Amino acid sequence: MSRIPSSIAAVIPSRARALRVIETLAIGSFGGALFLWLSLPGGLITGAMIAVGTAALAGRPLYVPAHVTQAVLVLLGISLGSVVSRQLIQHVSAYPLTIGLLALATFCSTFGSSFYLQRVHGWDRTSAFLAGSPGALSQITILAVERGADLPAIAVVQTVRVIILTAALPMVLALTGVAASSSPALTLGVASPPELAALVLASLALALVLRFTNFPASWMFGAMIASSVLHGAGWVEGGLPSWVRGVALVGVGSLIGARFARMKATVLLGHVNAALGSFAIAILISGIFVALIGLTTQVRVSDVIVAFAPGAMDAMLALALTLHIDPIFVGAHHISRFVFVTIATPGIVHLFGRPQDDVDD
Structure with missing residues (x-):
């Protein structure tokens, strides 16, 4: 039998990966369009996430590559x-107070969730603390590997928390009347071609600068800061076409849903009760702080709920865009929590987790 030339063999897996990406985005687009047509809360991002997540759990090898993720x-x-x-910096005076309360809420929910996982499900302390830490998944993963923690279990808890928040938060806000059940389309004009070119180039340049400085969520925050400056200074009027914003929301939803493609059903089912229980504890504790802020400040409750939701930064900011919630307020709080978790989690694991000797044995 003749051998396949190396040049052809190299193309085959690339074509397979391309087909997986196309399938992922097609499923996400269908789910997002369906939710949008049904006027369901969350629209494009929630529909895409649920459709892709369902297909991934059904066994489809769905996949979103790094360069597509960065573009989205x-x-x-x-x-x-x-x-x-258009919203500018509302409630700036409340930021120090709410960010301080967010730090306290983060620590309380982390310890509360980890205590639940240890006492109810018998987890070791290190795995429980890492699973209970909201956000900063890449840092959590590195710590889990270094400390010999139960990485699959941690991944299930972290992923289920993001999925539930992204799917349920818009519906909860709509049912409680905090946000509209079907947000109207953004009344934002489209920038001219030269302005669009300047917007994209400036956003990419600042995103790359932040990337080289290891700034968290550099692609999204770099573009957001550059876009904010250009619009705030009046140098650019209007934004991206509405269909491009739709592509971004579908892409984020597909990215979240595709996480289930890397997770075996047996692993998911084995830890789903722990994930749901720890999620309930985290939401209960966060809800107490949200209620406290809602009763003592003039900040909109919907802004506080999304800002304090223990979900991924990209998903929560995408929801802020979809639900017309102040993105500066939400972004400031999620980046602050990322810093809290990144700085504090290694120390917490060192003080309260398993001794390093136990890991090495």
């Missing part, structure tokens, strides 16, 4: 920055 996050950041100029 840049588009999302540009869209968020375009909205910022």
Whole structure:
């Protein structure tokens, strides 16, 4: 039998990966369009996430590559920055108070969730603390590997928390009347071609600068900051076409749903009760702080709920865009929590987790 030339063999897996990406985005687009047509809360991002997640759990090898993820996050950041100029920095005076309470809420929910996982499900302390830490998944993963923690279990808890929040938060806000059940389309004009070119180039440049400085969520926040400055200074009027914003939201939803493609059903089912229980504890504790802020400040409750939701930054900011919630307020709080978790989690694991000797044995 003749051997397949190496040049052809190299093309085959690339074509297979391309087909997986196309399938992922097609399923996400269908789910997003269906939710949008039904006027369901969350629309494009929630529909895409649920459709892709369901297909992934059914066994489809869905996949979103890094360069597509980066492009989607840049588009999302540009869209968020375009909205910022119209809302500007509301409730700036409340930021120090709410960010301080967010730090306290983060620590309380982490310890509460980890205590639940240890006492009810018998988890070791290190795995429980890492699973209970909201956000900063890449840092959590590195710590889990270094400390010999139960990485699959941690991944289930972290992923289920993001999925539930992204799917349920818009519906909860709609049912409680905090946000509209079907948000109207953004009344944002489309920038001229030269302005669009300047917007994209500036966003990419700042995103790359932040990337080299290891700034968290650099692609999204770099684009968001550049877009905010250009719009706030009046150098750019309007933003991306509405269909491009839709592509960004579908892309984020597909990215979240595709996480289930890397997760075996047996692993998911084995830890789903722990994931749901720890999620309930985290939401209960966060809800107490949200209620406290809602009763003592003039900040909109919907802004506080999304800002304090223990979900991924990209998903929560995408929801802010979809639900017309102040993206500056939400972004400031999620980046602050990322810093809290990144700085504090290694120390917490060192003080309260398993001794390093136990891991090495």
